[in-house]
Amino acid sequence: MSTGTLVLAATPIGDPRDAAPRLAHELATADVIAAEDTRRLRRLLTELAVIPSGSVISYHEHNEASRTPDLVTRLVAGDRVVVVTDAGMPSVSDPGYRLVAAAIDADVTVTCVPGPSAVLMALAVSGLPVDRFCFDGFLPRKAGERARVLAEVADERRTLVFFEAPHRLAETLAAMRDAFGPDRRAAVCRELTKTYEEVRRGTLDDLGAWAQEGVKGEITIVVAGAERTVPSLEDAVAGIRARVDAGERLKDVAADVASATGLSKKALYDASLAAR
Numbered sequence: 704m705s706t707g708t709l710v711l712a713a714t715p716i717g718d719p720r721d722a723a724p725r726l727a728h729e730l731a732t733a734d735v736i737a738a739e740d741t742r743r744l745r746r747l748l749t750e751l752a753v754i755p756s757g758s759v760i761s762y763h764e765h766n767e768a769s770r771t772p773d774l775v776t777r778l779v780a781g782d783r784v785v786v787v788t789d790a791g792m793p794s795v796s797d798p799g800y801r802l803v804a805a806a807i808d809a810d811v812t813v814t815c816v817p818g819p820s821a822v823l824m825a826l827a828v829s830g831l832p833v834d835r836f837c838f839d840g841f842l843p844r845k846a847g848e849r850a851r852v853l854a855e856v857a858d859e860r861r862t863l864v865f866f867e868a869p870h871r872l873a874e875t876l877a878a879m880r881d882a883f884g885p886d887r888r889a890a891v892c893r894e895l896t897k898t899y900e901e902v903r904r905g906t907l908d909d910l911g912a913w914a915q916e917g918v919k920g921e922i923t924i925v926v927a928g929a930e931r932t933v934p935s936l937e938d939a940v941a942g943i944r945a946r947v948d949a950g951e952r953l954k955d956v957a958a959d960v961a962s963a964t965g966l967s968k969k970a971l972y973d974a975s976l977a978a979r
Contacts, residue, residue, distance in 0.1 A: 707734070707782040709806045711799055713818030716790040716921070717896035719750040723818045727751045734782035737762035737774060739789050739798055747787075762786065767798045771805050778811045790921075791821055796840040796866055821895055822864050825923035828902050829862075829890035832927070836862040842875060849875070853882035860928040867922045869893075876911040879926060883907060888927040894920035933964050940974045947975070 712729055715721040730736060730748060734757040738744035741761050748755065762770055774784055786793045786802060792815065793799030806813050826833045839856065842865060843849045856863060867875050872891070879889070885908035893901045899920065903910060907926070934942075939960055946956045953975055961968035 705781060706809070706811045707778045707780065707784065708812045708814060709778055709802065710783065710785045711793045711803070711813070711815040712785050712787050713792045713816055713820070714747060714787050714790055715896065716819045716821050716824070717894065717900075719747065721819045721896060722747075722751060723816055725816050726818065727753050729785050729816055730755055730787075732783070733757045733785040735760065735774065735777060735784045737770070737784060737786045737802075739763045739787065739793075743789050744787060757783075762802075763798055767801050771802050774802055775805045775809050775811070778806055779809055791819060792817075795820075795822070795838075819896065821866070821892075821921070821923045824895050825890070825892040825925050826862065826864060828892060829925035830904055831862050831888060831890060831925055833862065835860075835928075836864060838864045841866045841868075842878075844871070846874070846878070849878050850882065853878055857882050858929050860931060862928050863926040865924045865926070867924055869918045869920055869922055872918050872922055872924075873911065873914040875924070876907055876914050879924075880907040880911050883926065883929070887929075890925045891918075892923040892925065893918060895923065897921075931965060933966065936966065936970060936974055939964060939966055939971060940978050943971060943975045944978055 710729055712726055713723070714726065730751070731753045733755065736744065736755055736757060736759045738759060738761060740763070741759055744759065760770070778784055786799050788797035788799065791797065794803055803813055822838050826836055837859065842852055885906060887907050889907050889910055890902055890904045891910055903913060943956050943960055947953050953972065957968050957972040957975060960966065961971055
């Protein structure tokens with residue numbers, strides 16, 4: 704007997720008209736719909752004019768561990784299980800990853816219904832570089848832990864994307880200002896695709912001052928990556944000489960420093976030879 708299929712189904716992040724046409728079909732025909740919030744699912748079903756033929760169960764962070772084995776059993780038995788969260792793609796800062804891992808271990812096919820993404824939309828409208836980015840989800844709530852995480856990515860050159868709760872936005876922007884510097888460019892994207900959609904762009908200092916007045920809605924923060932700091936040739940050569948004196952090959956060190964700084968490998972090599 705063949706196994707079933709696990710379907711991760713992206714749901715609208717605001718406007719129900721953004722739902723992929725395939726989403727309605729999957730919800731109507733699934734053997735099981737595992738929903739983060741069954742009440743929100745019912746509203747979505749009404750908006751999409753869908754009547755599910757299978758069962759609907761809750762599947763959220765508090766029961767994910769206990770319900771995963773039962774869902775895997777049904778998948779192995781041949782059922783088609785559709786997972787939906789409140790908004791966006793399941794398993795991305797939402798329940799779903801545990802079930803995906805368990806399904807793969809059980810040789811069950813895993814696929815998805817692509818759709819709306821707060822991460823990608825925020826990146827697209829932020830006005831910041833989007834060719835390379837990294838997503839860090841929600842930051843820790845405790846100030847010390849949050850500062851530690853931000854310090855770890857302070858030198859990251861890729862654009863950074865975070866989720867945040869509206870009541871913590873001001874303190875998070877203040878922590879980012881302290882970790883990244885007040886002039887780092889950023890964008891706060893609020894209520895994306897909803898009636899009161901708003902994108903605020905500016906420096907972390909400016910955005911932090913704005914957020915002090917209080918902000919409502921779903922929040923995605925996009926922060927520019929750190930700019931590459933290019934040392935002077937003299938400073939770079941001093942660093943190269945120190946590494947060479949410690950036993951590394953000049954050719955290898957010059958290539959490494961050139962890659963990290965953008966300085967000419969030949970210029971670094973020649974200047975290091977002359978500095979002997």
